[in-house]
Amino acid sequence: MDIGGFLSQARQARGLTLQQISQQTKVPPAVLEHIEHNRFGRLPGGVFTKGYLRAFAASVGVNGEQVVQEYVVQSAPRPPAAVAPAPVERRELSLRVPVRVPVSIQIAGLSLLALAIGGYSIRDIGRRTVDTASAVTETPVPVATTGNTSPPRPPTPPVFTWPAQMDMEVSANCWVAATVDGEKAVYRLVRRGERIRVTVNNEVRLRVGDPTVFTYKLNGLAGRPLAKMGSPTTIRITRDTYRDFLQRPPDATTSSGVS
Helix, strand or coil, X not given: CCHHHHHHHHHXXXXXXXXXXXXXXXXXXXXXXXXXXCCHHHCCCXXXXXXXXXXXXXXXXXXXXXXXXXXXHHHCCCCCCCCCCCCCCCCCCCCCCCCCCCHHHHHHHHHHHHHHXXXXXXXXXXXXXXXXXXXXXXXXXXXXXXXXXXXXXXXXXXXXXXCEEEXXXXXXXXXXXXXXXXXXXXXXXXCCCCEEEEEXXXXXXXXXCCHHHEEEEECCEEECCCCCCCCCEEEEEECCCHHHHECCCCCEXXXXXXX
């Protein structure tokens, strides 16, 4: 959520200047200007910054506690990355002891080794002959098929219907304002992982504080990304423009329930 941009927009909607806000809240104009530009590093921090945010929000008709909670989330320090321990090099020690073998035992051992190799070669040749014969006799015979085969039919494309179901979700805390068919449906800070569903007959207007954490679907079809990080955006989806906001627009459209 762009805290400074959100408060600045609320102030301008009421037609107030920073000097008028300063007179109402007793907060210096320079501090208010730092808040609108998200320069929180130039503020005292702690309870002072929270008090400034509450006073600013109250003067422009915004829930100050929600703004303070968003500031706490954004200013919380990130945990340091875990460092993997260095691998421990292992060395294996071997102990070799020279052994002297008499010549007669060496000759006897070589003779037994030659006999073993000869016997293994004869058995291996016989086993290979049997395996080859089995492979020849067990070869499957291809079975002829009759009739014509046709390629599988492609799946039927989805049909978009009205009224439409719109599902919204955020991966991080984000301010969302949604007006559905002229009535305010959502106007608050939406928490991470929270899901919201609204039914749209004709149009929906959205104001999103951080579009990079906001995702939405129309009748189960994924919507296109809205804008870049840190750039609050406003969109309007209608029966005539909904295709522009879908990643894969359906091939056919129908209407039901509303003329």
